[in-house]
Amino acid sequence: MKTIHLFKIIPVAVFLVLLYSCKKEIKQDGSSTQTSSEVALQSKSGQAFIEDDGSTPNVLQIAIGSPDHTTLVAAVQAAGLENVLVNAGPLMVFAPTNAAFDALPAGTLEELLKPENKQKLASILKHHVTAGNYDKSFLKNFKKLGQADDTNTTVEVKGDDVYVGGAKILGSVKAGNGIVHVVDKVILPQSN
Numbered sequence: 001m002k003t004i005h006l007f008k009i010i011p012v013a014v015f016l017v018l019l020y021s022c023k024k025e026i027k028q029d030g031s032s033t034q035t036s037s038e039v040a041l042q043s044k045s046g047q048a049f050i051e052d053d054g055s056t057p058n059v060l061q062i063a064i065g066s067p068d069h070t071t072l073v074a075a076v077q078a079a080g081l082e083n084v085l086v087n088a089g090p091l092m093v094f095a096p097t098n099a100a101f102d103a104l105p106a107g108t109l110e111e112l113l114k115p116e117n118k119q120k121l122a123s124i125l126k127h128h129v130t131a132g133n134y135d136k137s138f139l140k141n142f143k144k145l146g147q148a149d150d151t152n153t154t155v156e157v158k159g160d161d162v163y164v165g166g167a168k169i170l171g172s173v174k175a176g177n178g179i180v181h182v183v184d185k186v187i188l189p190q191s192n
Helices: 006-022 035-041 060-065 067-079 099-101 108-112 115-126
Strands: 025-027 033-035 091-096 129-131 142-146 150-156 159-165 167-175 178-183
Touching: 006 108, 060 067, 060 091, 060 099, 060 178, 067 091, 067 108, 067 115, 091 167, 108 115, 150 167
Parallel strands: 091 178
Antiparallel strands: 025 033, 091 129, 142 150, 150 159, 159 167, 167 178
16 A cells, blocks of 8 residues: 655645635626736736846836836836836937926826827827937937937037937936936927
8 A cells, every 4th residue: 555645745735725826716897707817917917027136127127216207107107118118128218307297287297197198198208218328428429319209309418418309318327228318308299
């Protein structure tokens, strides 16, 4: 007769109990059901949600970690652009501060954050991104930059200061997939 060892069975039993508890069903609007793990995956999927404490932060992680960019992060999330900002790049992101968003005309930000304006918000945010990894001094060599929204924006030098689309670069932070230039205003695309 064969002997069954409890120390072999107990870990399997614990694993099965944990697996079963993860499959707990959640009722979602109507008759469809989804497991809690499926709901979590749908709301937070893609490269932007992979946790990695070992490498240099990407441009999105830098923005998320900055107390001066909470409005920008909320706008990126509302536009669904998190996964775009974690691509290999290199990306240059001109990141408006919270004060820059506060300087917009009253009600503008609230209107842009509405779900029905998601595409317009995404277009404005893409106007803050360009391919490349250039520091402030190298940007002085440019007159225009091609932005991710398929438009151009101007580069202007005034003394030691560099302005992109009329926004002054206040500082810069190197990222694992490019560089974040902190700017003092929201850069709006020129209307034709």
